[in-house]
Amino acid sequence: MTTTAVRTRGTARGPRDSLMSRTTAMIIMSVFTVYFLLPIWWLFVASTKSTGDILTSDPLWFADPQLLSNLGDLFAYRDGVYLRWLGNSVLYAGLGGLVATLLAGMCGYALAKYHFRGREFMFSVVLGGVLVPATALALPLFLLFSQVELTNTFWAVFLPSIVSPFGVYLTRIFAAGSVPDELLEAARLDGSGELRTFFTVSLRLMSPALVTVFLFQFVTIWNNFFLPLIMLRDEALFPVTFGLYGWNTQLNQIPELxxxxxxxxxxxxxxxxxxxxxxxxxxxxxxxxxAVK
Amino acid sequence: MSAAPALASVASTPPRRTPLKVQHKGAIAALTIPFCTLFVLFYLIPIGYAFWQSLLVVERDGTYGEATKVFGGFQQYALVFQNEAFWDSMGRMFLFGIVQVPVMLGLALLFALLLDSSLLKGRRFFRLAFFVPYAVPGVIAAIMWGNLLSPNLSPFTSLTSSVDLLGPELVLWSIANVVTWVFVGYNMLIIYSSLLSIPSDLYEAARLDGAGQLRIAWSIKIPLVRPAIIMTAVFSIIGTLQLLAEPQVFQSFSSAVTSTFTPNMTVYATASVPNTNLAAAMSVVLALVTFVLSFSFLKFTQRKGIS
Structure with missing residues (x-):
């Protein structure tokens, strides 16, 4: 996006912005700020309390803050299983997101910048993949992975996570608009190989799209629930959200949790x-x- | 218009001049094969395998005989269509989607327009504050709201003691609240970035003609961000039918959430029986319904845009 396309903000106040419409707008936004942030504030306050205080004290204000000792308890519980989960999530989502972004970026770039037979067909199939609900794949993936005895392993969650059809879609659109053909021609004249041009020049030009794809995939993997639910039995492999889900289901038996x-x-x-x-x-x-291209 | 609905416009882009011969074969292969291989392995083959599994039935040789899987045609699909729990869960998600998606996108559009108007101070703060919930995973959001809404833990005791928000009538809408809370800010940002790309001279002309902010929003901004709204709507429709984590977590807070509350929970419950062939057929039906709904939504909104 060039600077000329972006309006300068805040200078556009016309004479028609009455005090009333400005006040109404601020009230709407403030009320919803409370709605969006209050649960997080509550979580923060509750995290500083002892198990007893959570149930008895004012839910929205502190009572004998003991966040550090709570954190200590969390990290020490069952030989630090929580830290292990956190590490697993970082690995599944961080590494998985990186690999997914690179693979999608490569494919999207090729679809945008090269002409070859079957290109539109390939793109249509990948686009169809965007519309396939990921959860519809969880069960057949489980059945397939159990055929090769890979369920309940790191790979069972990791491998399906590194495929991002949406990433191909987004990087293709972005590459088409942001990597000029003239630049590629110039690189060719300079004797740079296609792959070298891709890794040294094009990837950098595509970085806004790549960061978006990475974040999107990172969140998708971090939030993934069906795959761990159906694939994993061994607690040591759980991602953190799934581990917390497990603790939450045991609250009736173990209230201290x-x-x-x-x-x-x-x-x-x-x-x-x-x-x-x-x-x-x-x-x-x-x-x-x-959305806009 | 360059701003045609996002997903469809690319697919129908007319092919540019056809080159005489394909150049850079090696580079094309090196760039596309890694993704394509994994796409085939973890998308296409599972879809095919689910379909194949859905065509099998278990046959026993007498009561105690060995169970074998044999080809049974569309028998599992006949069972899916008779399965009340599955269609109940589908109906529940239709109801959910018809209410939650418009409310969520309506709010997202309102916030995006306000952020884009000259009415607000502290835009940066609001933008971030509204977006923060998107960083909260569905499981965690559901744990938070489950606590906030359950009568003995809630800070809003006057509300939760008089209305059972986790009872059979309202729990669906409590879950809708969780989903809305997480995704409004995300959808708001998509629409907002689309608003930012509208050139400002369009507004100047309208303002000279005497149009106020509301009129500009209604007649210029909203039509121009239609593609962004359509994209968020398609993703929301897909997301609604896939709902799993939030209701699964709510089972700990509410006995009203059954193990077949959403289609995916039904698939999981059926697979755990274990009746994997029926569950596979359900997965296929769910994927088809999702695809048909999102695709016809795209087609419908496109046609409306042309006429």
Whole structure:
């Protein structure tokens, strides 16, 4: 997006913005800010409480804050199984997201920049893949993986996660618009090989789309529920959301787990929030790409 | 218009000039084969395998005989169509989608328009605050809201003690609230980035003609961000039919959420019986229904746009 296409914000206030419409707008946004942030505030407050205080004290304010000792309990519980889950999630979503982004970027780029037989057909099939609900694949994947005895392994969750048809779709559109043919011709004249041009020049030009695809896939894998549910039995392989789900189902038998579930939930969303905020200048420009072209 | 509905416009892009011979075969192969191989392995083959499994039936040689799977044609599909639990769960998701998707996208559009208007101070803050829930996984969001809505834990005791938000009548809408909470900000951002790409001279002309903010929003902005809204709607329709984690978590808070509450929960419950062939047939039906719905939604909105 060039700077000329972006309007300068905040200077467009016309005489028609009455005080009333400005107040109404601010009230609407403020009310919804409460709606969006209150649950997170509640989670944060609850994470600082003892199991007893969670049930008895004011849910929206602190009572004997003991966040550090709660964190200690969380990380020590059952030989640190929580940290193991967190590590698993980082591996499934972080590494999986990276590999998925690279593969999708390569394919999307080839579809955008080269002419070859079957190109449109290939793209249509991949596009059909975007519309196939991922959960519809979980059961047949389980049946297939059990044929080759790979269920209940790291690969059972990792391998299906590195395929992102949506990523191919988005990177193709983006590459078509942001990697000029003239540049590729120039690189060819300079004697650069096609793959070298891709890895040194084109990938960089595609980076807003790649960051968007990475984030999208990262969140999809991090949130994936059906695949671990159907594939994994061994607690040591669980991603963190699935492990917390397991604890949450045991609350009736083991009420002390409530505190651990809440602290665990708080800790588990921190990597996602940090990832999003630190990469926001990239994904904001990439988000619209799928829609407007 | 360059802003035709996103998914469809690319598929129908007319082929550019056809080159005389294919160049750079090696590079094309190296770039496409890794993805395509995995796509075949983990998308196409599973779809084919699910379909094949759905055509098998288990036959026993007498009561105690060995069970063998034999080809049974569309017998499993006949069973799917008679399966009340499955269609109940489908109906529940239709109801859910008809209410939740318009509410969520309506809010997302409203917020995006407000962010894009000159009415607000602190846009950056609102944009981030509304988007933060998207970083909360469905399982965690459901755990949070389950706690917030359950009568003995909620900070809103006056509300939760008088209305049973987790009872059989309302639990579906409590789950809808969780999904809305997570996804409004995400959809808002998609629509908002689409609004940002509208050139401002369009507004200048309208303003000179005496159009107010509301009129500009209604007659210029909304029609121009239609493709973005359609894209978010398609993803929401797909997401609704796939709902699994949130209701599964809500089972811990509400006895009203049965093990066949959503189509995917029904598939999982059926597969755990284990009746994998029937579950495979259900998966195929669910995927087809999802595909038909999202595809006809795309077609329908496109046709409306042309006329």
């Amino acid at each position: 409530r505190m651990l579930v809440l602290v665990g939930a708080l800790v588990s969303i921190i990597p996602l929030v940090v990832t999003f905020l630190s990469l926001q200048r990239f994904w904001r420009s990439g988000l619209g790409a799928g």
